[in-house]
Amino acid sequence: xxxxxxxxxxxxxxxxxxxxxxxxxxxxxLAQPGSASAxxxxxxxxxxVLGVAVVSADxxxxxxxxxxxxxxxxxxxxxxxxxxxxxxxxxGTVDEVTATRSPGVSSALSRVSGLNLNVLGIDxxxxxxxxxxxxxxxxxxQSADTTLVxxxxxxxxxxxVANGPSVDASAAVTVPGxxxxxxxxxxxxxxxxxxxxxAAAAVRASLTLSGSVLGQPVVIPVxxxxxxxxxxxxxxxxxxxxxxxxxxxxxxxxGGQTVTITGSGFVPGNTTVTFDGTPATNVVVAPGGTSxxxxxxxxxxxxxxxxxxxxxxxxxxxxYTYLADGSDAVITDLTPTTGPTSGGTTVTITGTGxxxxxxxxxxxxxxxxxxVNPAGTTITVVTPPNAAGPAVVELVFPAGETTAxxxxxxxxxxxxxxxxxxxxxxxGGTTVTxxGSGFVPGQTTVTICxxxxxxxxxxxxxxxxxxxxxxxxxxxxDTTxxxxxxxxxxxxxxxxxxxxxxxxxxxxxxxxxxxxxxxxxxGGFLMLLHRRRRSVA
Numbered sequence: 001x002x003x004x005x006x007x008x009x010x011x012x013x014x015x016x017x018x019x020x021x022x023x024x025x026x027x028x029x030l031a032q033p034g035s036a037s038a039x040x041x042x043x044x045x046x047x048x049v050l051g052v053a054v055v056s057a058d059x060x061x062x063x064x065x066x067x068x069x070x071x072x073x074x075x076x077x078x079x080x081x082x083x084x085x086x087x088x089x090x091x092g093t094v095d096e097v098t099a100t101r102s103p104g105v106s107s108a109l110s111r112v113s114g115l116n117l118n119v120l121g122i123d124x125x126x127x128x129x130x131x132x133x134x135x136x137x138x139x140x141x142q143s144a145d146t147t148l149v150x151x152x153x154x155x156x157x158x159x160x161v162a163n164g165p166s167v168d169a170s171a172a173v174t175v176p177g178x179x180x181x182x183x184x185x186x187x188x189x190x191x192x193x194x195x196x197x198x199a200a201a202a203v204r205a206s207l208t209l210s211g212s213v214l215g216q217p218v219v220i221p222v223x224x225x226x227x228x229x230x231x232x233x234x235x236x237x238x239x240x241x242x243x244x245x246x247x248x249x250x251x252x253x254x255g256g257q258t259v260t261i262t263g264s265g266f267v268p269g270n271t272t273v274t275f276d277g278t279p280a281t282n283v284v285v286a287p288g289g290t291s292x293x294x295x296x297x298x299x300x301x302x303x304x305x306x307x308x309x310x311x312x313x314x315x316x317x318x319x320y321t322y323l324a325d326g327s328d329a330v331i332t333d334l335t336p337t338t339g340p341t342s343g344g345t346t347v348t349i350t351g352t353g354x355x356x357x358x359x360x361x362x363x364x365x366x367x368x369x370x371x372v373n374p375a376g377t378t379i380t381v382v383t384p385p386n387a388a389g390p391a392v393v394e395l396v397f398p399a400g401e402t403t404a405x406x407x408x409x410x411x412x413x414x415x416x417x418x419x420x421x422x423x424x425x426x427x428g429g430t431t432v433t434x435x436g437s438g439f440v441p442g443q444t445t446v447t448i449c450x451x452x453x454x455x456x457x458x459x460x461x462x463x464x465x466x467x468x469x470x471x472x473x474x475x476x477x478d479t480t481x482x483x484x485x486x487x488x489x490x491x492x493x494x495x496x497x498x499x500x501x502x503x504x505x506x507x508x509x510x511x512x513x514x515x516x517x518x519x520x521x522x523g524g525f526l527m528l529l530h531r532r533r534r535s536v537a
Contacts, residue, residue, distance in 0.1 A: 034235035036066040036106040036136070040094030041080055041115065045223035047209055049177040054209075055119065055222055057085035062094030064108070066101030070264075071288035074098045080115060089118045099232075102289040103239065104267025104310065105137040108230035112202075115227055119207065120173040124185055126152040127227065130202035136232035139270065139311060144191040144200040146228070151203070153187060160189045160203065170210075178211040178218070195234070202228035240313030241265035241289075246306055249318075252325035252399035255298040258282075261318065262291045267310040275320060276304040296320075298327075301356055324356025325400030334393065334405040340412040341487055342438035342464045343385040349395070349404055350378050356397055362407055363391040383407065385440065385464040388486065413488030414438030419481060423496035428473035432481075432495070439464045440485045447482045448495060449474035471495070 040062025047055040062078040078094040092115035099108040110132045117125040128150040135143045151158055154171045167187045175181040186206045192199045207222035243263040251257035259280075261273065266289040273280040273294040280294035292308070301324045305317040331351040339345030347367070349360070355376030360367045367381035379395065388411040393404040416436040424430030434446070441460040446453040446469045453469045460467045467483070476499040480492035 034066075034101050034103075034106050034136075034233060035068075036099040036101055036108040036134070036230075036232035038064045038097040038099050038108040038110040038132070038230045039226065040078060040097050040110055040112050040228065041090065041092070042224075042226040042229065043082060043085075043088065043090065043117075045088055045119070045207065045225065047220050047222045049175055049209075049220070050213065052177065053086060054175050054178075055087040057082050057088035059085075061090075062097045062110070062112075064097040064099040066099040066106060066108070067288075068101075070101050070103070070290070072098060072100040080112070087120050091116045099230075100287055101235075102268060102285075102287065103138070103235060103241075103265045103312065104270050104289070105135060106232040106235060107133070107135040108232050109133045110202075110228040110230050112228045117205075117225060119222075120175065120183055122171050122173055122183060123155055124153070124171075124183070124207070125187075125203065125205060125225065125227065126150075126155075127203065130228040132200040132202045132228040132230040134198040134200050134230045134232045136197050136234045138235045138267075142193040142195075142198040142232070142234060144193050144198040144230075146189055146191055146200050146202040148189065148202055153185060158187070160187055162189045162191045164189070173209075175209060175211070178209060178213060178220075181209060181211040183222075184208045184210060197231065197233040199231045200229070201226055239265055241267075241271070241308050241310050241315045243306075243308045243315035243318050246318045246320055250321040250323055250399075251296055252327070253299060253301050253322045254325050254327035254400070255296045257296045258293055259296060259320070260291060260293050261306070261308060263308065263315060264290055265310060265312060265315075266290070266292050266308065267312075270311055272309045274307050274309070275299055323399035324397040326353070326357070326395055326397040326402030327400065329353035329357075329395060329397075329402045331395070331402070331404045334407065337405065338408045338410050339383050340438060341386060341388050341409045341440060341485075342412070342414065343383045344437065345383040346380060347383060347393075347407065348378065348380050349393075352377055354379055354395065357395050358398060359396040360404075361394050361396060361401075362386055366396075383409075385462075411485075411487035412438055414440075414444070414483045414485050414490045416481070416483055416490045416493050419493050419495060422494070423498050424471050426474055426476050426497045426499055428471045430471040431468055432471060433466060433468050434481065434483060434493075435466050436483065436490065437465050438485060438487060438490075439467050439483065440487075443486050445484045447480075447484065447489075448472065449479045449497070471497075 043057045043059045045055050045057045061080050064073040076096045080090050080092040082090050093113050095111045095113050097110045112130045115127050131147045133145050153169050158167045170182045170184045173181050173183045188204050190201050205225040209220040246261050266285040268285040271285050273283050278297040282295045285292045299322040301322050304320045306320045307317050308315040333350045354372050357372050359370050360381040365384045369382045372379045386409045388409050390406045390408045393407050394401040418435035420433050439460045444458050444460050445455050451472050458469045474497045476497050478494050478496050481495050482492050483490040
């Protein structure tokens, strides 16, 4: 029997392994162009002795197939188990199986960790990690790779060389009806590439039982087990891509903006994008080839044609608009360089590249009456009110800003040009509006009748050209009104307090009153007046 077993392990097993190898991994030449698949653990075992089943297990644990229309199929963290199997058990994890199909490449990956396969009570295969990966690009060579970490066969460490000779071993087992039963295993590791595709399997085990039945030596095929398998097929000739949209569809003339283009037929690693013929940078195609991102190059202000190109051709162009960002603006002068905190100074900025500018800010506050000449060489703008000190001046463009020379705000006394109304009752409470310039919101006080109205009771217009306040009580007569800001005080203007005449109809002071008598407040004093009657002759 020993000679029969030896003959089997060197010849019959090799023949069986070769047959299994031809069907265990999908033949790339027969696959659909561009397809890819991956399997984690494949168990196909079955054997009986004298009509009685002793081994039975059939399972694919963890699988992925690239979608026919392109994209990626993935499965992760699948537990290896064989519920319902006879004479066979397994444990471990299929960490990942992934298969991708795109116009320019198909690829697949399978990774298994912590695998243990037990047959008829014997540990047959143990491995810490097994991986298989393949890639089938339309252009360039196909690739197939495998890795194995800590592989053991029947408890003994073994080294399995890719595309090398098989590693064979046997172990005694107990099988009813089979005397001198021995479980035989032959392991191979394959990495195959052709012009049409690629296939890889980290471990392929062919199992048989040998012994004697009714005194006759027998060899019983048990089946195969595959650990970490991947296949792919080279794609067909690439068709031209299509481009449906670009987002955003406008950006700065200096470039540097990341855009997303959607469509179909984009080829990872082999797709270019141009803006009016200038290549974009950092072109990254998403799996499946239906979208990509790219970084815009610099361009001239205005519309630009965006073209996506792959080995299959170019897509119809998309429209993109470059917006002025001030990157080509050159500022040679800003005059005058100083002005009052109240604003109102007309500033002229000269240089080139101002076309497209939309405004000018002073420490972030927009100026008024902004104009730019047709040649883009001169800007005029009126300064807004601002705090005393240097202010950063920036030319504002649709997609950016350019810094101009500094403008310095100088604190100056406010001026008063009008007061309305010009008079009010001595009791106070009159709302007065003062016109002028240089009034500073939140920092302006008013002095009237020797009293100071605090800043929080003075309402100043945003343009600093008017304010309102309420008069306090004061004696009758003329008094001065002075407006004060951090820049100083204005020249005084006159406000007249007018005495109030109160008709008296009763005994308001405890003495009899003559008909027609009145109480009059003059200079803060209450006075009683009588009307003199004229006698008629």
